[in-house]
Amino acid sequence: xxxxxxxxxxxxxxxxxxxxxxxxxxxxxxxxxxxxxxxxxxxxxxxxxxxxxxxxxxxxxxxxxxxxxxxxxxxxxxxxxxxxxxxxxxxxxxxxxxxxxxxxxxxxxxxxxxxxxxxxxxxxxxxxxxxxxxxxxxxxxxxxxxxxxxxxxxxxxxxxxxxxxxxxxxxxxxxxxxxxxxxxxxxxxxxxxxxxxxxxxxxxxxxxxxx
Numbered sequence: 001x002x003x004x005x006x007x008x009x010x011x012x013x014x015x016x017x018x019x020x021x022x023x024x025x026x027x028x029x030x031x032x033x034x035x036x037x038x039x040x041x042x043x044x045x046x047x048x049x050x051x052x053x054x055x056x057x058x059x060x061x062x063x064x065x066x067x068x069x070x071x072x073x074x075x076x077x078x079x080x081x082x083x084x085x086x087x088x089x090x091x092x093x094x095x096x097x098x099x100x101x102x103x104x105x106x107x108x109x110x111x112x113x114x115x116x117x118x119x120x121x122x123x124x125x126x127x128x129x130x131x132x133x134x135x136x137x138x139x140x141x142x143x144x145x146x147x148x149x150x151x152x153x154x155x156x157x158x159x160x161x162x163x164x165x166x167x168x169x170x171x172x173x174x175x176x177x178x179x180x181x182x183x184x185x186x187x188x189x190x191x192x193x194x195x196x197x198x199x200x201x202x203x204x205x206x207x208x209x210x211x
Contacts (some may be wrong), residue, residue, distance in 0.1 A: 056123030
């Protein structure tokens with residue numbers, strides 16, 4: 001996990017949903033960025049962001065955030081609305097993500113390394129010949145989980161899109177997301193257990209740091 005955690009205070013729960021169904025809306029924001037040129041290629045560096053890790057494809061900023069959900073909530077879907085989108089002037093050759101060096105390629109026979117290099121080269125060739133926007137989604141759900149009474153979802157935000165073949169670089173400084181979720185109907189016994197969980201403070205200190 002490489003990014004911040006976002007609680008409901010930065011968004012608002014939908015109040016027109018039927019019982020057992022809800023949504024949480026908030027805005028993800030990018031940070032200051034730098035275009036670092038190296039020869040004919042450019043590397044995008046953004047404060048507080050890591051990178052997409054798809055070997056051979058453009059190395060673009062990405063950050064994962066934890067979004068706090070009601071106890072027991074289960075995610076249904078994610079709506080994403082990019083805000084303030086603009087295309088940077090000029091054409092760019094974004095540096096590709098390097099291949100991942102497996103232990104077998106360093107200690108095994110040369111043909112293992114050669115095969116991995118060939119696979120990276122093919123992935124790189126195909127990616128940079130494609131003019132579809134990469135990545136295809138400005139934000140997406142990459143996981144979910146619980147921390148005792150807390151439920152959360154992990155959302156990855158990608159503030160740049162890159163149609164590689166044409167060299168266009170598109171910046172999405174913000175994205176409004178709405179996380180749709182369900183809260184299952186529970187029995188009386190489960191309701192008592194839920195109340196006990198609500199009173200459970202064991203994870204509060206850790207949650208305060210995360211959320």
